[in-house]
Amino acid sequence: MTKVRVRFAPSPTGALHIGGVRTALYNYLFAKKCGGDMLLRIEDTDSARFVPGAEAYIIESLNWLGIKIDEGVGVGGSHAPYRQSERKEIYLQYVNQLLDGGLAYKAFDTPEQLEVKRTEIKNFQYDASTRGQMINSLTLPKKELEKRIADGEPFVVRIKIEPDEDITVHDLIRGDVTINSSIVDDKVLYKSSDGLPTYHMANIVDDHLMEISHVIRGEEWLPSAPLHVLLYKYLGWENSMPQFAHLPLLLKPEGNGKLSKRDGDKLGFPVFPLDWNDPKSGEKSSGYREAGYFPEAVVNFLALLGWHPGGEQELFSLQELIDSFSLDRVSKSGAKFDYEKAKWFNHKYLQAKTNEEVAALFLNEHPFTDNSQAFIAKVVTVVGMVKERVNFVSELWEQTSFFFEAPTTYDEKTVKKRWKEDSPALMQELITVLEGIEDFSVSNSEEVVMNWITQKEYNTGAVMNAFRLAVVGEGKGPHMFDITSLIGKEETITRLKRAIETIK
RNA sequence: GGUGCGUUCCUCUAACGGUUAGGAGAUCGGUUUCUCAAUCCGACAAUGGCAGUUCGAUUCUGCUACGCACUACCA
Numbered sequence: 001m002t003k004v005r006v007r008f009a010p011s012p013t014g015a016l017h018i019g020g021v022r023t024a025l026y027n028y029l030f031a032k033k034c035g036g037d038m039l040l041r042i043e044d045t046d047s048a049r050f051v052p053g054a055e056a057y058i059i060e061s062l063n064w065l066g067i068k069i070d071e072g073v074g075v076g077g078s079h080a081p082y083r084q085s086e087r088k089e090i091y092l093q094y095v096n097q098l099l100d101g102g103l104a105y106k107a108f109d110t111p112e113q114l115e116v117k118r119t120e121i122k123n124f125q126y127d128a129s130t131r132g133q134m135i136n137s138l139t140l141p142k143k144e145l146e147k148r149i150a151d152g153e154p155f156v157v158r159i160k161i162e163p164d165e166d167i168t169v170h171d172l173i174r175g176d177v178t179i180n181s182s183i184v185d186d187k188v189l190y191k192s193s194d195g196l197p198t199y200h201m202a203n204i205v206d207d208h209l210m211e212i213s214h215v216i217r218g219e220e221w222l223p224s225a226p227l228h229v230l231l232y233k234y235l236g237w238e239n240s241m242p243q244f245a246h247l248p249l250l251l252k253p254e255g256n257g258k259l260s261k262r263d264g265d266k267l268g269f270p271v272f273p274l275d276w277n278d279p280k281s282g283e284k285s286s287g288y289r290e291a292g293y294f295p296e297a298v299v300n301f302l303a304l305l306g307w308h309p310g311g312e313q314e315l316f317s318l319q320e321l322i323d324s325f326s327l328d329r330v331s332k333s334g335a336k337f338d339y340e341k342a343k344w345f346n347h348k349y350l351q352a353k354t355n356e357e358v359a360a361l362f363l364n365e366h367p368f369t370d371n372s373q374a375f376i377a378k379v380v381t382v383v384g385m386v387k388e389r390v391n392f393v394s395e396l397w398e399q400t401s402f403f404f405e406a407p408t409t410y411d412e413k414t415v416k417k418r419w420k421e422d423s424p425a426l427m428q429e430l431i432t433v434l435e436g437i438e439d440f441s442v443s444n445s446e447e448v449v450m451n452w453i454t455q456k457e458y459n460t461g462a463v464m465n466a467f468r469l470a471v472v473g474e475g476k477g478p479h480m481f482d483i484t485s486l487i488g489k490e491e492t493i494t495r496l497k498r499a500i501e502t503i504k
Numbered sequence: 505g506g507u508g509c510g511u512u513c514c515u516c517u518a519a520c521g522g523u524u525a526g527g528a529g530a531u532c533g534g535u536u537u538c539u540c541a542a543u544c545c546g547a548c549a550a551u552g553g554c555a556g557u558u559c560g561a562u563u564c565u566g567c568u569a570c571g572c573a574c575u576a577c578c579a
Contacts, residue, residue: 009579010579011578011579013578013579043579045578045579046578046579048578049578049579107577109577110577111576111577114576114577122505123505123506123575125506125575154577155577156577158577171509174509174510177508177509178508179507179508180507183506183507183508183575184507184575185575187576188576188577190577191577192577193577194577198576198577198578198579199578199579200579203579218573219509219510219572219573219574220573220574220579221573221574221579222508222509222573222574223507223508223509223573223574223575224574226508246509248509248510248572249572249573251571251572253515256571256572257571257572257573258572258573301516304516304517304528305516306516308516308517308518310518310519311518311527312518312526312527312528313527314527314528314529331510331516331517332509332510332511333509333510333511333571333572334510334571334572334573335515335516335517336515336516337515337516338515338516338529338530340515340529340530341515341516341528341529341530343529344528344529344530345529386541386542388541388542388543389540389541389542390541390542399540399541414539418538418539460538461538461539462538463538464538464539465538465539466538467538468538468539468540469539472539472540474539474540475538475539475540476539476540476541477539477540477541478539478540478541479537479538480538480539
């Protein structure tokens with residue numbers, strides 16, 4: 001049994017899409033489950049689409065999520081280099097091998113000529129049935145062929161596919177998938193113009209040389225998997241061919257189709273792990289990290305989008321995911337992206353943290369001038385009162401600002417509903433009551449105030465709601481006396497006085 | 505158009521021939537409370553269709569419908 005080695009092989013063409021993140025995650029989970037290695041290879045054979053910074057972005061994303069790379073770009077390893085643009089000579093050697101073996105040929109058709117063919121012939125495909133009419137080393141007279149090559153005329157190398165053969169790909173998720181070779185075209189493997197292979201060639205050569213045991217990738221690759229199998233065969237690597245697993249796609253939350261960046265913009269949720277400013281298009285995209293997600297929550301959410309270990313557990317640590325992961329429990333159909341559930345996961349992870357941990361995160365995100373022990377202790381208490389009602393640390397300030405700052409305005413709707421004609425008088429009387437309290441603790445102040453309300457036969461709601469409005473500025477927040485005992489007697493009375501003066 | 509893959513509640517999914525088809529999110533209702541939330545409780549709601557195999561099909565087979573992917577000198 002050879003060692004499990006998987007790879008994540010993105011193209012540095014922009015931010016790493018969340019679907020790509022999931023592919024990386026599944027590769028990682030599988031590798032770790034099997035005690036294998038996870039490689040990172042950068043597939044930058046398309047220089048036209050290269051975007052500076054994309055590679056660093058990919059690495060930073062994986063780091064943030066806790067997906068550790070054992071070997072590859074950024075960490076090195078015994079199969080270096082791991083950037084395809086740095087492996088030109090390697091590919092050329094195998095391209096020549098195919099050429100020499102008559103399994104590939106050189107084609108000189110220009111993109112324009114191909115375009116003409118495509119419009120001329122319905123469903124044109126460059127294959128056994130049409131290559132005879134095209135300009136290539138199979139059709140050109142020997143002299144002319146030599147001349148074109150001597151002149152340095154650009155050409156591409158195409159794989160020569162024999163028609164009418166059944167090719168079977170064994171997929172770990174879908175079982176055997178068989179297609180006829182007649183429907184696969186003579187794919188371009190190499191371009192003399194830049195001396196680089198195309199995806200298909202580079203991918204097979206690298207997977208073989210890097211001793212990849214399992215190719216786990218998105219379903220969009222399933223149609224070209226037979227071509228890849230053929231390439232392994234042509235190169236004489238059939239016996240060491242990796243196993244394939246094609247993952248279901250991540251779909252739009254609404255309607256049909258693959259999840260795209262546009263969906264995120266439209267529906268207001270990130271489709272990228274990290275914020276990204278595209279240097280080419282100038283577009284800005286938001287990421288999960290900056291939106292306030294915990295990496296563990298994103299990992300947990302993503303892991304369950306297209307895979308489930310059975311049972312009814314929903315919350316899994318990365319280690320638990322590794323322990324229970326298996327490819328045969330990956331579902332076959334695409335999964336719609338459910339942003340509400342993503343928030344729920346974050347909520348769960350936030351609740352699982354201690355008040356101290358959450359307070360530290362809050363303090364980090366919302367710095368205060370006071371950093372005394374006493375103040376931090378106050379923040380911890382405040383956080384403990386409200387954390388269960390938020391999904392994100394970033395929502396904490398909105399829930400707690402009144403603990404730290406007196407309201408400057410009073411919510412209009414609440415004023416209308418809670419501030420009645422007798423409210424100023426009631427609050428004035430409440431001030432007197434509060435002034436008489438020595439022990440301003442939650443239980444004692446509550447007892448005193450409630451006794452006063454009962455004795456005077458006031459309406460509890462009328463008093464408390466006006467009280468809340470005066471102290472908080474609107475009709476929200478934790479238990480009233482939790483608030484007042486924390487901000488203190490003096491501050492409470494100040495706020496009451498101010499409300500009486502201000503609210504009309 | 506061609507080829508391939510897929511199809512269980514609104515969404516993610518469980519049940520790998522025998523269950524009242526389960527859980528979670530969302531939604532709705534209730535509980536609670538001085539408020540907003542949260543909590544807790546409850547409700548809601550599905551095997552795309554038609555055949556076949558079988559004592560019995562969500563599960564196996566075929567057809568059909570629908571969806572998706574691919575169909576570049578992009579990955």
